Amino acid sequence: MLHDEVVNALRTALIDGRIKPGERVPEKAFCVALGISRTPLREALKVLAAEGHVVLLPNRGARAARLTRRDLDELFEVNGALEALAGELAGRRITEAGIAAIEVLHRDMAAAFERRDLEGYYRGNRAIHEAILAAAGNQTLEALYESVGARIRRARFVAPMPPGHWEIAMLEHDAMLNALRRRDGVVLSSILKTHLKHKRDEIERAGFAEE
Template sequence: MKQNGSDPAGGTGTIARYSLHDAIVGRLRDMIIEGELTPGERIYEGPLCEKLGVSRTPLREALRFLASEGLVELTPNRGASVRRFSARDVEDMLVVIRAMEELAGRLVCEQASDEEIAELRILHDTMLEHYRAGNRLEYYKTNQLIHITLVRLSHNESLIQAHAGLHSRLKRIRFIGHSGPEKWAAAVAEHQEMIDALEARDCHALIDALGRHLANAWLRVKDQV
């Protein structure tokens, strides 16, 4: 396999040999999130192996991993396809995610150290840098890391694991939720309210901001599901 020193998780060149599994998983996940591989689309191994510069064995391992995340479906005698969710599926998952993150927000407000809250501020400021630069994919990744970190800082392992399972299935949906300048600006403003409430340890304001943010997430995507 050719090695060209490219970023193992991004770019358009072939994938370097180091961290091969993570690199393939990351590239395929990005292709699904950005819509290069569309919901319901069958994934043909041959062309994809050629595109990524990898063999079938690591590609299949990566597809199995993405199936465990809920992004890919594996069908006997048919192979892999990008998982398609109905509008009802998406709305139901967002309702549960909203309840989980509201609970996490309350726990973080009550229990998190100043250093942990500062960790979220750093992520928020990084997200704003990507927003100002118009880098939608990196903005999205940092945005989602904020939500994951908020739940992680609840230090409730049952909540963390349950949230991770649903969160992974909604990656593409959450990405399209800020398509267009008005939706994107609204999502940024909601995140600003969230970090302000968290730094003030205003539990009610944080839960309200999280609830509106995730309710609006459905409104921003429902016409595109």
């Protein structure tokens, strides 16, 4: 399946910044880079445009989408609503096995926290959030969350976490796990909202790479 691979390759390149916001995506150059012809590349660009990762200017090709502060605000608002819904649903639907799996992820993340491994912490953090989304038992929601998350991840942040915030985030995660154990979707939902709000404040303080 050549076509899917092209979409994934480009999307990954866009998300982790190998193609920078605002940068042009000339067809020919990427064709030779990927060793394909223009047809599948163009199809991939159309899909990525529908996903919001690139913008297509008629007769002027594709550019990696610029992420304004406003876009980021909007994405965080939507992300919050999706995560809140996921929390609520997960509270109702998560299985014992699901809770156990998240407990494992939680311990891994806590271990990363203990050894001040920020990279590992972020990975674990994301894994837990995705596990909660999966536990919500709604694939449409999961796909949308993934899509919104991917757009957010395109924003690169410049400042490190201020002291104390990491600890707070960990405490919030402890609270999440407790709520999950009690299957309390309402509380889980509100913790997730708070958690995201803090992340949002973080970015507000840090400023992000664009602008």
